[in-house]
Amino acid sequence: MGKKVIIFEDDMDLALIFSFLFEEERWDVKTFENCDCAVGICKEYSPDLILMDNWIPTIGGKEAIRQLKGDPQLKNIPVILVSANNNIKEVFANSGADAYLAKPFDLEDLLVLARQLIQIKVCQTDLLLQLSHHEIP
Amino acid sequence: MKYPNNTDLNQNDREVAAIIESAPFPIAVYHGKEMRIVKANQSVIEAWGKGPEVIGKTYREVLPELEKTDIYQKLDQVFSTGIAYHVRNSKVELVVEGRLREFYFNYSFTPLFDSEGKVYGVMNTAADVTDLNLQKQRAEFSEQNFREMILQAPVAMCLLKGPDFVVDLANDAMIEIWGKQKTNVMGVPVFKALPDAREQGLEQVMEAVYKNGIPYTASELPVVLMRHGKQETVYQNFTYQPYRDQHGEIIGILATSVDISEQVVARKDREKAYEQIHLSKTAAQVGTFDMDLERGTMEWDPRCRELFGISHNQMVNYKKDFVQGLHPDDRGRITSIIDGLMESESSGGDYDVEYRTLGATDHKLRWVRAKGKVYYEKGRPVRFIGSVLDITAQKEHELSLSELAEKQARFVAVVNSSDDIIISKTLEGIITSWNPAAERAFGYSETEAIGRHISIIIPKQRLGEEDYILSQIRKGEKVDHFETVRKTREGKAVYLSLTISPIIDEQGKIIGASKIGRDIQAQKVAQQAAGQYTRRLEIMNMVMGSVSEELDLNKILQKVTDATTELTGAGFGAFFYNKIDQGGESYTLFTLSGASRESFEKFGMPRNTAVFQPTFSGQGVVRVDDITKDPRYGKNDCHYGMPKGHLPVVSYLAVPVTSRSGQVIGGLFFGHPEPGKFTSEHETLVISIAAQAAISLDNAKLLEEVLALNDKKDEFIGLASHELKTPLASINGYLQILSRIITEDRPKMFLEKALIQVGRITKLVNDLLDVSKIEAGKLQLTIAKFNLISVVLEAIELIEHSESSHLISYTSDIQDCLIEGDSQRVEQVVINLLSNAIKYSPKAGRVEVTLFCDDQKVTVSVRDFGPGIAPEKLKSIFARFYRIDEASPNISGLGIGLYISHEIVSRHGGEIWAESKLGEGAVFYFSLPLSLSPG
Structure with missing residues (x-):
């Protein structure tokens, strides 16, 4: 079953590039030009991965991530922060995102990152499942 | 009648006669009515105390002493009746050896009958029981005596007989103890007579004595008895002793009892009284001391010890505990008093002193009153007893009272002699005290003033002040140095500086106010001048200082306005300041002092009127005593003078504010409703402040510009970062997608080259942004x-990935190198050095990297084998935009890589340098401290 990714990116070129890349990998892709309804959108689609541009109308990527990570239902979905900022590390450090991608970027890097994050999420879910089934002796 | 003849005695008769003769008891035979003694044995003759001559004589002849007794009659009776007579223990007094003696006999007169049954004689037999009788008599006497003794005993005694303890005998004292009628108890078992004495354990005790014969003694035994009809507790000391008969058998109890109720009650009362004394002593916290002067010992009770602050429980010592415990100031006095008491009895021995003690362990000071007495024996003191009482509180109170009195006296003296006016009044303003200075100042005598309202000295227009003063006083606040005017009896004004304080009673309630007034008339003028001058200097100083430090435009304007308005004593002041906004439009800011904004806003500021024009055009200061009378006034077209509602201006002062460039940037305007308020001095002051203000305003303006520029620069960096990189990212993305789609070699190769160029642009953009940030x-x-080695190895790998022309070797003698820092920025430095090494040595095929470490820093070197750098240029290579053009005419670059590297290394507290000789390649080094020093 294909993975679902939601891309919040106001630059249409980049949105197109991301879509192409993930669709080529047979992912289910949804793109949005602003992040104001990020929580609602993500609840509707339950994505496996979220790509969030830092500088996106109107509340900004940072605020959107804060909202996403503050939601118990969505907090475990990995989020990649995408930014052209030179200090992307600092922006990332305070964002709550799971990984970052500096513009411009290497597509292959992005794919590797995406797969790794999903892998981690799967592992986490499995672990939680195992724990919940594990009888305490 | 026939009488037997002695000689005719037959054998039988002789035998009888022999028996009679030898019988151990008296036997005699009398014949005939005349009782002629015919026979009398030895025993009877002895008993009679006679000799054998009695035979043949008559009884009467032999015993004439019996004449007075009835014995002759008895004999006659026996003879005539023939009935024998027996008597026991009969007292018979006989003359024996010439002396009448008392004898006791048991004797019989037995008739002797002849053959015809006629009495012919009497036989007398007797037993001398005199000894027996005397003994019995003696015994009877002692029993009587014993009973008499009991009856007359001074203590209560009774004899209880038999197992029922029948009251056989009881004396009055006992009857009294019992509290019963004598007749009701005698012959009655005691516990029946005294039913109320039962069940108090006495029966058992008594029975035990009766049974065992062991006497029982009890002292102070309380026995509850019904005495004379009421219940009373009788305390007795008593003994129960067994009462025995002559054979030693116990036949009763002899009880002796002493009623000690009175003593016991008295003692109990005494004990109670003592207890009460003790209690009251404890309550009064009286301590006691007792010195045995003969033995030299001293005893203190706990309270006494407490008063001397003694915590131990051992024996106290006169010198160590008492003398040393006294306050040093009292020690000499008290010891000499005691020594006096010890020396002679003439002192009477009374001791009553007050002294202070210093607690041995708690070091507390206590006042003690000691009272006592020394007892003497033969003129020598033997005992010293007394009590001590803590009077600290009382003493302190006394002291504080005396202090208070002293203070009060002193205070009265001060008040009376003071040159200051001192008045006190109630909260209603009624005068309660009035000192001589007040008399002198106001012309009212003390008697005249007291009881009147304070308003007698307050001028009408200042009556409101009193309300203010009293309201402060009611709040408990002091009014300090309140300068005002009061009037004398004659209505003359008196300049005063008042200090008014609340008067507070013991409960802390404010009950009035004391007012101290100082005549300041004389000082007033001099002080005003001096004070004003210093104040001006202070304000100048303050304004100069604070304004020159201040860079906030509005604050400068306000400070200058406030200060100059105060300095000139103006009714109000305003600072109008011309400003040019970003659009080049000029507008005016203004600040006010002594007037509200609304009173100005509605009028605008016409610059071209005759009055304002000289200021705004920088022609100079305008100072007019009465602007309304100035020829320039009232010339404006619109209002012809001040508009309606304008603040009243008569005195007018306007000073232009000119910047360094000579441009008028504003003006300071002052007004006062009264004429002639502004002097040349004011003018000078304002000019100097205006000059200072102009400089500050220039500075503030410059700063504003700089800040605006800086903000713009930051904004630019941020924007550039986004705006430059976003298209780059798109291009980069598209190119990558294309290269994923296109599989043919040639187009793919072109795409890779395009991507490399995009990478270069990206790096340049990043470097430029870094430079901006550094700036x-x-x-x-x-x-x-982080581990520096991993970072270095990663960088090498990255470079090798993009630049395959050179072989990069790495050597180090350590495996790990943990340092503190920004790993990404450090990697940037390594990549930079590696890229440079490759870029500047295109003909060489290798680059060498080494890493070595000491205990403080780690050093990385990157060696290339290119043309090298001239020594004189080595120092400049880390400067911004520096390029060694002649050495590398074909090598592109902005010359910012080393500059950024230098910045990064420096920021880490490290060093970066290069060693090189022309033609021998170059080695670039950077070293970083293992840990960052704080700050």
Whole structure:
């Protein structure tokens, strides 16, 4: 079953590039030009991965991530922060995102990152499942 | 009648006669009525105390002493009746050896009958029981005596007989103890007579004595008895002793009892009284001391010890505990008093002193009153007893009272002799005290003033002040140095500086106010001048200082306005300041002092009127005593003078504010409703402040511009970062997608080259942004611990990936090198040095990297084998935009890589340098401290 990714990116070129890349990998892709309804959108689609541009109308990527990570239902979905900022590390450090991608970027890097994050999420879910089934002796 | 003849005695008769003769008891035979003694044995003759001559004589002849007794009659009776007579223990007095003696006999007169049954004689037999009788008599006497003794005993006694303890005998004292009628108890078992004495354990005790014969003694035994009809407790000391008969058998109890109720009650009362004394002693916290002067010992009770602050429980010692415990100031006095008491009895021995003690362990000071007495024996003191009482509180109170009295006396003296006016009044303003200075100042005598309202000295227009003063006083606040005017009896004004304080009673309630007034008339003028001058200097100083430090435009304007308005004593002041906004439009800011904004806003500020024009055009200061009378006034077209509602201005002062460039940037305007308020001095002051203000305003303006520029620069960096990189990212993305789609070699190769160029642009953009950040001091480091070796190896790998022309070797003697710093920025330095090494040595095929470490820093070197750098240029290579053009005419670059590297290394507290000789390649080094020093 294909993975679902939601891309919040106001630059249409980049949105197109991301879509192409993930669709080529047979992912289910949804793109949005602003992040104001990020929580609602993500609840509707339950994505496996979220790509969030830092500088996106109107509340900004940072605020959107804060909202996403503050939601118990969505907090475990990995989020990649995408930014052209030179200090992307600092922006990332305070964002709550799971990984970052500096513009411009290497597509292959992005794919590797995406797969790794999903892998981690799967592992986490499995672990939680195992724990919940594990009888305490 | 026939009488037997002695000679005719037959054998039988002789035998009888022999028996009679030898019988151990008296036997005699009398014949005939005349009782002629015919026979009398030895025993009877002895008993009679006679000789054998009695035979043949008559009884009467032999015993004439019996004449008075009835014995002759008895004999006659026996003879005539023939009935025998027996008597026991009969007292018979006989003359024996010439002396009448008392004898006791048991004797019989037995008739002797002849053959015809006629009495012919009497036989007398007797037993001398005199000894027996005397004994019995003696015994009877002692029993009587014993009973008499009991009856007359001074203590209560009774004899209880038999197992029922029948009251056989009881004396009055006992009857009294019992509290019963004598007749009701005698012959009655005691516990029946005294039913109320039962069940108090006495029966058992008594029975035990009766049974065992062991006497029982009890002292102070309380026995509850019904005495004379009421219940009373009788305390007795008593003994129960067994009462025995002559054979030693116990036949009763002899009880002796002493009623000690009175003593016991008295003692109990005494004990109670003592207890009460003790209690009251404890309550009064009286301590006691007792010195045995003969033995030299001293005893103190706990309270006494407490008063001397003694915590131990051992024996106290006169010198150590008492003398040393006294306050040093009292020690000599008290010891000499005691020594006096010890020396002679003439002192009477009374001791009553007050002294202070210093607690041995608690070091507390206590006042003690000691009272006592020394007892003497033969003129020598033997005992010293007394009590001590803590009078600290009382003493302190006394002391404080005396202090208070002293203070009060002193205070009265001060008040009376003071040159200051001192008045006190109630909260209603009624005068309660009035000192001589007040008399002198106001002309009212003390008697005249007291009881009147304070308003007698307050001028009408200042009556409101009193309300203010009293309201402060009611709040408990002091009014300090309140300068005002009061009037004398004659209505003359008196300049006063008042200090009014609340008068507070013992409960802390404010009951009035004391007012101290100082005549300041004389001082007033001199002080005003001096005070004003210093104040001006102070304000000048303050304004100069604070304004020159201040860079906020509005604050400068306000400070200058406030200060100059105060300095000139103006009714109000305003600072109009011309400003040009970003659009080049000029507008006016203004600040006010002594007037509200609304009173100005509605009028605008016409610059071209005759009055204002000289100021705004920088022609100079305008100072007019009465502007309404000035020829320039009232010339404006619109209002012809001040508009309606304008603040009243008569005195007018306007000073232009000119910048360094000579441009008028504003003006200071002052007004006062009264004429002639502004002097040349004011003018000078304002001019100097205006000059200072102009400089500050220039500075503030410059700063504003700089800040605006800086903000713009930051904004630019941010924007550039986004705006430059976003298209780059798109291009980069598209190119990558194409290269994923296109599989043919040639187009794919072109795409790769395009991508490399995009990479170069990206790097340049990043470098430029870094430079901007460095310039703005905004290059930020993210500090963490990291392994430098991994970073160096990663960088090598990355470079090898993109530049395959050179072989990069790495050597180090250590495996790990943990340092603190921003790993990404450090990697940037390594990549930079590696790229440079490759870029500047295109003909060489290798680059050498080494890493070595000491205990403080780690050094990385990158060696290339290119043309090298001339020594004189080595120092400049880390400068911004520096390029060694002649050495590398074909090598592109902005010359910012080393500059950024230098900045990064410096920010880490490290060093970066290069060693090189022309033609021998170059070695670039950077070293970083293993840990960042704080700050």
